[in-house]
Amino acid sequence: xxxxxxxxxxxxxxxxxxxxxxxxxxxxxxxxxxxxxxxxxxxxxxxxxxxxxxxxxxxxxxxxxxxxxxxxxxxxxxxxxxxxxxxxxxxxxxxxxxxxxxxxxxxxxxxxxxxxxxxxxxxxxxxxxxxxxxxxxxxxxxxxxxxxxxxxxxxxxxxxxxxxxxxxxxxxxxxxxxxxxxxxxxxxxxxxxxxxxxxxxxxxxxxxxxxxxxxxxxxxxxxxxxxxxxx
Amino acid sequence: xxxxxxxxxxxxxxxxxxxxxxxxxxxxxxxxxxxxxxxxxxxxxxxxxxxxxxxxxxxxxxxxxxxxxxxxxxxxxxxxxxxxxxxxxxxxxxxxxxxxxxxxxxxxxxxxxxxxxxxxxxxxxxxxxxxxxxxxxxxxxxxxxxxxxxxxxxxxxxxxxxxxxxxxxxxxxxxxxxxxxxxxxxxxxxxxxxxxxxxxxxxxxxxxxxxxxxxxxxxxxxxxxxxxxxxxxxxxxxxxxxxxxxxxxxxxxxxxxxxxxxxxxxxxxxxxxxxxxxxxxxxxxxxxx
Numbered sequence: 391x392x393x394x395x396x397x398x399x400x401x402x403x404x405x406x407x408x409x410x411x412x413x414x415x416x417x418x419x420x421x422x423x424x425x426x427x428x429x430x431x432x433x434x435x436x437x438x439x440x441x442x443x444x445x446x447x448x449x450x451x452x453x454x455x456x457x458x459x460x461x462x463x464x465x466x467x468x469x470x471x472x473x474x475x476x477x478x479x480x481x482x483x484x485x486x487x488x489x490x491x492x493x494x495x496x497x498x499x500x501x502x503x504x505x506x507x508x509x510x511x512x513x514x515x516x517x518x519x520x521x522x523x524x525x526x527x528x529x530x531x532x533x534x535x536x537x538x539x540x541x542x543x544x545x546x547x548x549x550x551x552x553x554x555x556x557x558x559x560x561x562x563x564x565x566x567x568x569x570x571x572x573x574x575x576x577x578x579x580x581x582x583x584x585x586x587x588x589x590x591x592x593x594x595x596x597x598x599x600x601x602x603x604x605x606x607x608x609x610x611x612x613x614x615x616x617x618x619x620x621x
Numbered sequence: 622x623x624x625x626x627x628x629x630x631x632x633x634x635x636x637x638x639x640x641x642x643x644x645x646x647x648x649x650x651x652x653x654x655x656x657x658x659x660x661x662x663x664x665x666x667x668x669x670x671x672x673x674x675x676x677x678x679x680x681x682x683x684x685x686x687x688x689x690x691x692x693x694x695x696x697x698x699x700x701x702x703x704x705x706x707x708x709x710x711x712x713x714x715x716x717x718x719x720x721x722x723x724x725x726x727x728x729x730x731x732x733x734x735x736x737x738x739x740x741x742x743x744x745x746x747x748x749x750x751x752x753x754x755x756x757x758x759x760x761x762x763x764x765x766x767x768x769x770x771x772x773x774x775x776x777x778x779x780x781x782x783x784x785x786x787x788x789x790x791x792x793x794x795x796x797x798x799x800x801x802x803x804x805x806x807x808x809x810x811x812x813x814x815x816x817x818x819x820x821x822x823x824x825x826x827x828x829x830x831x832x833x834x835x836x837x838x839x840x841x842x843x844x845x846x847x848x849x850x851x852x853x854x855x856x857x858x859x860x861x862x863x864x865x866x867x868x869x870x871x872x873x874x875x876x877x878x879x880x881x882x883x884x885x886x887x888x889x890x891x892x893x894x895x896x897x898x899x900x901x902x903x904x905x906x907x908x909x910x
Contacts, residue, residue, distance in 0.1 A: 438827075460832065461831070463826075463829075464826075464829040464830060464831045464832075465829070466829070467826075467827065467828060467829035468828070468829035470829075472827055478820065478823065478824055478827070480820060480821055480824060481820075482635045482636075491824065491825075491828075492824075492828040494624055495825045495828060495830035495834060495835070496828060496829050496830055497834070500624075539824075539828070540828075543828065543829070
């Protein structure tokens, strides 16, 4: 599903990633941990084609990120769902419209949109608040809308950059539970987090980064073996 | 296509104040250009009215046979610069002098012999009423044996020439400056509206909308704003024209408004700036999220 082979990312200020190699298999759940600036976001941004490697090879869902053409970027992103710490919802649209927006702007058939939107809003537990605007929702609910928007395109991979970073403990538990359910249904999840309590709750594979290098990977071998056949 | 239209118009509904503000800004920027155009067009019109009075008068020797005059008139009328040749006989000249020079009416009445010569009044075509062409025509007229003297107000025409050149140059420079200011102001306004929707562009990119799809509504919105701004500018300019008409007179006639082709050009200018301004702003956002 995802493969990084000897990947580096250099900036004028210094290297953000140094010789990172990792494999993530289909359906796997992977935590990326580490301090701010350790390189978590750089890895995630490469996964959804926002950054390109300075050296090495990144493959995601069959696309080589280093050789991505402008026309390939939208195609890659339609196979991924991405959620952020700050939700990135459109404030002037309801929950329902925010989710529908993802379908509309990717050219989905109009007559199928309402049903698909309701299905994912139900899945994230927000069917009753479909007509609420983001500012009328709690942080946890807003993140659920963002997750619904990511899910509505049926992604093979869900990329989550600190999805619980802005949430209180209760909302964090709910959102994390939702992400686990999504993974249980077969979607590969890569989640960057600071929250070591979350990481300790589960037995999911954990990759720890420090100064742009992988210093710990709880499932490197299993991941590598599984990744061989699904790329 | 339907989504494109819906999204473009939804932008006006979602941010009515900003939309109204940007249309007004575009409108007033183009209004400044329109006002300048109005001044330029009327200055040109005034010059044209003055130019129409450019005339070469050839005084004929007393006793020139009418056949020679008729023949020469035809000849002169065939000059490329010449619009019309009018023969003024000695009697007519006297009649005119009596009518126009009231102070000398008595003197002219008692004359035993008419002292005034016959003449050919030659008016020139548009585009030939400058010092060089007028002098050339005058020189050719002097070649006729029966033409005694040629007058055309050389100094006056040279002044007119200079005025025309200065007006043209200053007009061009001020016009370009006004247009440049309008482009900058409109560009900033459009960028502001795109900036306000940066989050939207970011989300569209994130979920995999193609660049073409992202651009579409913004370009349409920009073009519509340009169009509406252009119409506002035309309305304001016309209002100003209506107020001034009757207050300001050109040499002999009322001030004129822009021709419909010029109005259309102004509106197209608005649409083009709206479109290009949006294109440039959106491209910036497409390059870096």
